[in-house]
Amino acid sequence: MTTASGTAQPARRPHRGLYRELYRGPVAPDLWRAGAHLATDGLAALAGLAVLLTLVLGICLLPVALTGLPVVLLAGRALHLLAAAERARHAATGGPELPAPPLPALSASAPLRSARALATDRGTRRQAGYFLALLPLSVLTNGGAVLAWALPLTLTALPAYWSRLPDGHAVLGPLTVDSTGTALLVALAAALTGFFLAPPAVRSLRALDTALARTLLAPPRDQQLTRRVEELTESRAQLVRAVEEERRRIERDLHDGAQQRLVALSMTLGRAVSRLRKSGDDDTRQIVEQARADARAAIAELRDLARGLHPPVLTDRGLEAALSAVAARSPVPVRLDVRAEPRPPAAVESVAYFVVSEALTNVAKHARARNAWVEIRRAGDRLTVTIGDDGRGGADPAGGSGLSGLAGRVAAVDGRLRVTSPAGGPTLIEVDVQCG
Template sequence: MDTLMTTACRTETRPPRLPEVLRAPLAARTWRELGHLLLGFPLSTFYFSCSIAVFAAGLGLVVTFIGVPVLAAGLLMCRGFGAVERARAHALLGLDVGAPGPVRSRSGGGLLGWMGALLKSGASWRHFLYSVVHFPWATFAFTVSVTLWAYGWAALTYPLWHWVFPVYAGVGGLQVYGDAHHAIYLDSPMELALVSLVGLALTLLAPWVIRGLAAVDRLLITGLLGPSRLADRVTELESDRGVVVDTAAADLRRIERDLHDGAQARLVNLAMDLGLAKEKLLSDPEAAARMVDEAHGEVKTALQELRDLARGIHPAVLTDRGLDAALSSLATRCAVPVTITVDLDERPAPAIEGIAYFTVSELLQNISKHARATKAAVDIWRVDDRLLLQVTDNGRGGVAISPGGGLAGLAERLDAVDGVLAVDSPAGGPTTVTAELPWRE
């Protein structure tokens, strides 16, 4: 007990951490960003010199065939500079910037085609622009950061090293003014204290100036050395297209399996039973009648399976009457009571409407199978150009989007049409799943 009280007292009397403004001059982030700015000056000087030299040579030789490979080599060199800068930004600034896509020649053509693609690559020219633009900025940032940092620490520690002047220079201290008649030195205790206060102000200001300068470097690296937004969008669309193709293929396999194992097998048995009934029609009419009656029941079951399969592909009520009626019909087949609220003045695009329907359908199936809930609710509404749907239940909770799970597949389907899926499900419940889709009339 005494040990616990001692620990509590120590915790309560622990001094608070220093404010950020006082910790910044010694923070690791400040020193890393300062190192980035200091290293940037010699590197940018090298980048600028090489890029301008090669570009000028390539332009001068462009009237001959030699100028084309020289320009291509220069752009390739600039892409190498960009790789170095991205690595440096990752190590010193904590900035992760993806590399632009590799240069590919669409028409083939070997080395000539590759050089042509390199010259047409916007990413390559952005790397060249960075090599040129970064040089004046790096020079400015280097000058400001070194001056502010050096003067700040030198002034702050001036009372500790001012003795150097009378010992080695024969003067009272640092000279701030002098002419043929008189000179002013910083040597009195008041002047030493004033210089130290000015140094403290500069030292406290320097980290924030350095962070501002480093922020501009971050913008330059992100904007010029990373993949373009168009390239990112193309990559995203290619990934979404793959998801759509895989999803469509999986749906076709499911439909084929359901037909083969369900209605098709039942119809085959029905045909065999009717054939036997036909053979016994004259010899045993009563047995034939029983077999026909059984076949009639099989026909009803097969029809119900086909209706369920058609509803799984795209329910007719959704096409005819919209989400409100389709979801109300869906709720009647759920294992728990479901409240449906649809607040839409008009219908979205059929594709979005179908995705919303099947999203709710899969979520209600999960509730029926796994949630152990006693009630659920579905709300659908529109906000600007987005369709939002929310499915809640009072089940046991603990639901998460895990790789390979059903919710992960659902999230991929929504992402393929620029949709978003969010899950809020603490242990013990309740669970709220929110989906957002584009409206697309």
Template sequence: MPDSETAGDTGRGVRQYLRHRTRVTVDALEHLVGGLGTAVLALAAVLLLVVVAVACLVGVGLVVVPSALQAVRSAADRERARLSRWGAALPLPPPVPAGLRAALRDPWVRRDTAFVATHGTAGFALGLIGVSLPLSAVQYLLFPLYYWLVPPDAGGPGFVDWRIDGLPDALAVALIGVGCLAVSVALCPRLAHLQAVPGRRLLAPPRDVDVSLRIAELTATRAAALDAHAVELRRIERSLHDGAQNRLVAVTVLLGAARRALARDPVVAGEILDRAHDAAELALAELRTVVRGILPPVLDDRGLAGALDGLAAGCGVPCTVDVDVPGRCAASVEATAYFVVAEALTNVARHSGATAAAVAVRRDGDRLQVSVADDGRGGADEGHGSGIGGIRRRVEAHDGRFTLTSPPGGPTTILVELPCGS
């Protein structure tokens, strides 16, 4: 029996590892494809700069220098937006200065120019290598399915130039595909990281600008935290005033009526006491609801995964939950993630018209990523009082990031990133 349990644990471990590696490789491939697209734009900007520089030597290129610098800024901003989707946000720079001399002295412009030169060459090469590896692997792996359509003397795909006389030779080509696939799994994440390094270093604000931006960002998030705290206090006060307080007032009135009726009509007094008892139970239920709204005890009892499973079970729309968070995060972070999912699922059940929803929670380094998606009608707008604004304020109070994607016709996806420590 212990041997079978050990084998089962080993099998689960292998499956989890394979799922993890597959997810990491697919994410890296997606990063490389996006980076290849921005590298093409950067390469075009570099070629434009070269043409303008040559034209300046003969005195006719000075008038188009501002346009060339604007093209460089556009290419750099595309990469800023791409990198911000996959990690820490890169703030957008101020507009390119109007004067030629001021533009050439601007540190943002110099960093953008250095970036397009690096990303348009090295980033382009890394993207091509990263994309070609899995494509070559697929080509080699599928060769046994169509080798008979290729003349034997034509060889196989890629660098396979020897004669293919039958299925054994085709299977040998497929083995090359297995090797390419293994190389892709091992190298694609590293290539994606290397491709992003120039953007992370060169497109970040200069140090003095970064400090001022960070101060402004912290000021804004502090204000958001205070607003979220004030909104939460108002919600608690309203819940206590409209719920538990009214119930307790009713208990007091009923107890007074029961005391007055006790001497003259004990039967009526007993009925009034029963009503007072029911009102007291309702008041206790209201108080429990308010307490759970402050910090759900289910998080301590069952952890984030169990708490979200409970939310999904109580949702009016069929909902799946996938939580991959090793260990525990800070209590405030888990509470925020819980409330984000709770509010999002409430919106799904009330407003979306969806037939299915999915919740996914991942921990990526020091970031907790929460995704809530549904297949409803879309068109969600935080300005229409659907609770999305409250979600945004709660997330920003934790210095997190909130993204809503909800085109008309659906689907709707809420993405939240929260800092959770290393």
């Protein structure tokens, strides 16, 4: 193989990566994290067993004037806390980030209702099943990990102690070790076996442990989907409330401010037209009448904006035409590149429009930028919006700059907003929205 400069380079061999992975096996950080996780399986299993026994004790005491009810509630709460600790243990030792199931409603003021919620909660039953299954699994994982390392290490040290054994030799199945040469061969074979087989054995045991956690510690798929739907429903409800509040504010501001001034201007121009008609100055009258017509058109446009929260051109001609007007009004030069065919749904177009409008407003107010750019692309059922500027950077979504509101607006249509704004710039706002 030759490089662009013409110098020959040795060809890469695929098996080198495999060998390198095998050689680094015993010293790989993930292997030691897996070993630490397996070593603590027994402690987690014993803690879970203690909580489950307490829960059973409380259930057995329920017939005795409900004296076991507080024990049941405390044990149920402890079970959920212990399951949360297990999810944290898996994440801390290189395992998956497991989502937590929703907690049942437990209240000291309504113990019977809390006990019923605990008994009918799927997450509680699954977590109890996890700790029941973890007890025998911990015996397998702890024993397997010990054998995977201890047996090769013990045999590797065989040359140092074989002659001190009671019989003066060691018997390993059909093999009898009665000389230093034989002991060295056994030690070499044990070292190689441990080097190549112990790491995958430990990783396999960790994978088995992780599979159990994925199955019983995480909420089931249908529950995750239900929670996702609830989150989306709530975010959309928040958006509807925010839009309604914004619409009312805009209508009030326009009605009490700009609209009233335009109405007063139209009336003044009307009186001027009447006087010019009496004076016979037709040329000036036509100019004033045109100004009055423009004022009326501006009043109508403001009313449409207040009612619809977006300009009519967005509905009529799409994102490119609407954003061209926004870019033209921006005090910072804006390069606009819109390729969004076929047109996205109206809700997605509205979100993209207001994200760009608010972002360019922030650029003009805070960025001290010389240039800004907007790129919009549609690929399949995804619409991506990128707004950038060459300003001072340091934009913080939590700093009250309006970015948090944009994030909420994007989340309402199941989209994602990411802000990259290091000190000194440039600032990039990236939005990814599904059009389907």
